[in-house]
Amino acid sequence: MRHALAVLMIAGFLGTAWGAAGPAAAQGPVVAQFWYSFGGTNREVTEAHIKRFNESQSKYKIEGTFQGDYFEALAKIRAAAATKTAPAAFHVIGEAIPQLAASGLFENLEPYAKGVNGANLEDYLPGQTQHTYFDYLGKPAAPLMALPFFRSTPILYYNAGMLAAKGVKVPATWDELRDAAAKLTVREGSETKTYGFEVPVDWWFWYALLHEAGGSLLTPDGKKAAFRDKGTEALQFWVDLVNKDKTMKRPPGKDYNAWTVTNTDFINGRAAMIFTSTAFLNYMTENAKFKLGTAFLPGKVKQAVPTGGTFFVIARDAPPAQKEAGWAFIKWMTEPAQTISLSKATGYMPIRTSAVNSPEMQAFYKQNPNYKTAIDQLRTAQRFPYTPALIEIQREVIQPNLEAAVLGIKTAAEIMQAAEAKANEILAKQQ
Amino acid sequence: MSLYEWDLVMPARWVGAANYRALVSTEFWEVVTNTVKYSVGVVVLSQTLGLGLAVLLNDRTRLGALLQASIFSSYVVSWVAVSLLWIWLLDPQYGLVAYLLRLVGLRGVNWLGDHRWALWTLVLVTVWKTVGYPMVIYLAGLQAIPGDLYEAAALDGAGGWQRFRHITWPLLTPTTLFLMVTLTITSFQGFDIVKIMTQGGPVTATMIYVYYIYEQAFQYFKLGKASAAVVLFFIGIVTLTFAQWLVFRRRVHYTT
Amino acid sequence: MSARRVSIRALTLAALALVAIVEVFPYVWMVSTSLKDMAGVTRFPPALWPDPPHWENYAKAWASGPFLRYAVNNVIQTVGILVCQLFFGCLAGFAFSKLRWSGRDACFLIVIACLIVPPQVRFVPLYMLFSKLGLLNTYASLIVPYAVSALGTFLIRDAFLQVSDDIVDAARVDGAGTFTIIFRVLAPIARPTLVAFSLFSVVYHWNDFFWPLVMTTSEAVRTLPIGVAMLREEGTGDRWHVIMAGSMFVVAPVLAVFIVAQRHIIRAFTFTSLK
Numbered sequence: 001m002r003h004a005l006a007v008l009m010i011a012g013f014l015g016t017a018w019g020a021a022g023p024a025a026a027q028g029p030v031v032a033q034f035w036y037s038f039g040g041t042n043r044e045v046t047e048a049h050i051k052r053f054n055e056s057q058s059k060y061k062i063e064g065t066f067q068g069d070y071f072e073a074l075a076k077i078r079a080a081a082a083t084k085t086a087p088a089a090f091h092v093i094g095e096a097i098p099q100l101a102a103s104g105l106f107e108n109l110e111p112y113a114k115g116v117n118g119a120n121l122e123d124y125l126p127g128q129t130q131h132t133y134f135d136y137l138g139k140p141a142a143p144l145m146a147l148p149f150f151r152s153t154p155i156l157y158y159n160a161g162m163l164a165a166k167g168v169k170v171p172a173t174w175d176e177l178r179d180a181a182a183k184l185t186v187r188e189g190s191e192t193k194t195y196g197f198e199v200p201v202d203w204w205f206w207y208a209l210l211h212e213a214g215g216s217l218l219t220p221d222g223k224k225a226a227f228r229d230k231g232t233e234a235l236q237f238w239v240d241l242v243n244k245d246k247t248m249k250r251p252p253g254k255d256y257n258a259w260t261v262t263n264t265d266f267i268n269g270r271a272a273m274i275f276t277s278t279a280f281l282n283y284m285t286e287n288a289k290f291k292l293g294t295a296f297l298p299g300k301v302k303q304a305v306p307t308g309g310t311f312f313v314i315a316r317d318a319p320p321a322q323k324e325a326g327w328a329f330i331k332w333m334t335e336p337a338q339t340i341s342l343s344k345a346t347g348y349m350p351i352r353t354s355a356v357n358s359p360e361m362q363a364f365y366k367q368n369p370n371y372k373t374a375i376d377q378l379r380t381a382q383r384f385p386y387t388p389a390l391i392e393i394q395r396e397v398i399q400p401n402l403e404a405a406v407l408g409i410k411t412a413a414e415i416m417q418a419a420e421a422k423a424n425e426i427l428a429k430q431q
Numbered sequence: 432m433s434l435y436e437w438d439l440v441m442p443a444r445w446v447g448a449a450n451y452r453a454l455v456s457t458e459f460w461e462v463v464t465n466t467v468k469y470s471v472g473v474v475v476l477s478q479t480l481g482l483g484l485a486v487l488l489n490d491r492t493r494l495g496a497l498l499q500a501s502i503f504s505s506y507v508v509s510w511v512a513v514s515l516l517w518i519w520l521l522d523p524q525y526g527l528v529a530y531l532l533r534l535v536g537l538r539g540v541n542w543l544g545d546h547r548w549a550l551w552t553l554v555l556v557t558v559w560k561t562v563g564y565p566m567v568i569y570l571a572g573l574q575a576i577p578g579d580l581y582e583a584a585a586l587d588g589a590g591g592w593q594r595f596r597h598i599t600w601p602l603l604t605p606t607t608l609f610l611m612v613t614l615t616i617t618s619f620q621g622f623d624i625v626k627i628m629t630q631g632g633p634v635t636a637t638m639i640y641v642y643y644i645y646e647q648a649f650q651y652f653k654l655g656k657a658s659a660a661v662v663l664f665f666i667g668i669v670t671l672t673f674a675q676w677l678v679f680r681r682r683v684h685y686t687t
Numbered sequence: 688m689s690a691r692r693v694s695i696r697a698l699t700l701a702a703l704a705l706v707a708i709v710e711v712f713p714y715v716w717m718v719s720t721s722l723k724d725m726a727g728v729t730r731f732p733p734a735l736w737p738d739p740p741h742w743e744n745y746a747k748a749w750a751s752g753p754f755l756r757y758a759v760n761n762v763i764q765t766v767g768i769l770v771c772q773l774f775f776g777c778l779a780g781f782a783f784s785k786l787r788w789s790g791r792d793a794c795f796l797i798v799i800a801c802l803i804v805p806p807q808v809r810f811v812p813l814y815m816l817f818s819k820l821g822l823l824n825t826y827a828s829l830i831v832p833y834a835v836s837a838l839g840t841f842l843i844r845d846a847f848l849q850v851s852d853d854i855v856d857a858a859r860v861d862g863a864g865t866f867t868i869i870f871r872v873l874a875p876i877a878r879p880t881l882v883a884f885s886l887f888s889v890v891y892h893w894n895d896f897f898w899p900l901v902m903t904t905s906e907a908v909r910t911l912p913i914g915v916a917m918l919r920e921e922g923t924g925d926r927w928h929v930i931m932a933g934s935m936f937v938v939a940p941v942l943a944v945f946i947v948a949q950r951h952i953i954r955a956f957t958f959t960s961l962k
Binding site: 075191261409 | 518522533541543544546629630633634648649650651652
């Protein structure tokens, strides 16, 4: 009777399947989903805030769900959007906003912001908001679609102990960085015990260097690529540090894997100075066994940094009641009280001017001056061109090709030239 | 779907064979070569090693069972759990492997960061992780061979190696074929190791086929292109599998 | 024993021991890391065994999410998939090997095609299909897509092909129905293949992270690997000690099952030679 048993089991599974599915339709608070794509401490902090939100009012109930890493989550969201089951709220990286907006994924938030449960858009820190993140290239600004969530800038972290021991002062320019890295590198025979400098060979940092060298990504009208010369300079800087001076370590792995290695190397004293996000400040502070210092990124022609992190967005195809719940949630998350607690728990920057100026944060900054670096550095924040091509340029044109120069497979000039051609191709398709 | 351009949100656009053209004119051939290299490396090494281990461990002692379990344990662990460990182990600066090599006076290589070595490093790590499976299957196959055959051969004066060549190996051919097919197919589907350890890098040195499809679909949202890649993959594997099967099944001996 | 045999034996043992150590070391490492604290994890050079061992990491990992639920779901998923795969695999294997029908070989080619499509690509159309059926986020969405295994069908068909048709005919003459022939006559003969395949399937699906992740949205049906993935950080130093503790929950059951089932696995293979 084995086959009968098998059939029964299958029926049983399908039955449980149906049973385990839909929750009973809720009377009471409107339930909406918030999909996020991080685990660990950020997840815990977020879930704690979701809980607080749910407890603070009885009209809406937000359910937070982990959806894998950023790309897995985005793929799921797109698939969900295609079947009209997108979550009410989720978050995206800034560079992806133009393209996703063009696909009609986002709800226009302006009516909400101006409505009954509106938000005081004036109070948001310059550099944090959608309108100050993007350069609209001379065209009218895109409607408000995103509120800042976890936002960051890259900063220079340094091992104060090592610098003091070698009498090196904190570098403020590229040349000073080069010198400092040379002085801080420790070699034993053919082995490098400590690298003076390390940074993930990543679009974000390249973008900073590009602007520090006085360049920009696209022409002011956004129609053509403009990064070739200064981009080459930026990339060449890394190439020289790694291959000529041999004072910089190139962390292996792509995307966040390289970031993790960089952070770990710094904590372990394998690298004296690194560039990475202010988002890791909590982690560094807790785990560094040495005196930790932070500073602005060294500049060349000028000082410049991109901002990073993610923005809250609402899915246009979600049911209206859920969208309302989503809005209530994200608005609440960006209120001063919440941005203070989020920032203190993670190291991401607070996004409200009133929060930064509040007595609580001022006292906190006095005690922990490292946290103030990113905020101060915002005045050198660079904008990103608002074009659907942006994310493609980042992920297909620049990001995968930076490595080849540092590895010595191609020259920086060759890479930037090819990149320029490809970027122009993509931009041309947009017109 | 391979004939459209689609990013999941906007409606699909018909582009005909453009996806195939785009596919073939990029680093596609490097991906194919990488995948073949990886697959051959994994299959040959893990099968040979698995067989060797099985032969050596073919005693029903407690120690044998313990060794078997320890070798199999790596097969059972998930990639996430051991990936960072391997990245540390292989770090050219302070990894254990580099350290051990230095002890014997050899200079280590940048295992994962050097585009000449990265793919072979992944092969080795994959073999390390999966060798338990062919070992267990071969072990079972070995223990299915009737002992009297060996006794008879020994009586005839056959030495260890001859016994292996004339009895063990022929009787194991069904197992070998089974493993070859299974391992080839699963190695062509290799994905997790790349996702976790190198993400296709450095540059495209470890970009193997399934990861390439994943990148096109998930990171670039070029589903049409990804689908085209899948179609080509299908054609390739079908041909390969049938070829393997036809060529080898004639050399397979069955005890019936 | 001659000196030569002793030294060969010693060399063999040494080689085996080396291999075993290499294989097991990372596993031991997992356990060791799971008992450290954060300082121990980031320290370099790392200590082999932490002192004192922090058993509370296991409690922390367990509590980070509904791990019991995850564990149960993982079992349901893995067993469910295996049962379906064996069942349908035998049916299909029989159809492709012992029955003659037009278009048989063309259909088989399609089966092979399924072998190639990786889950990362199948995800999108299946997601949309299940969404339309309202079956997303259920056990069905975890099991059904894998209910028919192309690899299983392929292997079982091959195993059945090796059974001489006379046996099938003899059974028919004895009055056996099709199901009886498949499950009572052929399957036992193909036991080694079934066992080998089961081993592969169980390990694969037990550890599967991607599929449960994309097919489910709520805790109620999620599985252990997702629970462990949620312990990872984004770019910061992961809390490896907790992650390893969590990973142990995933690893230990399968390893235990294997150790217990070792004998049976071997017996399954020896069964055939007794006939």
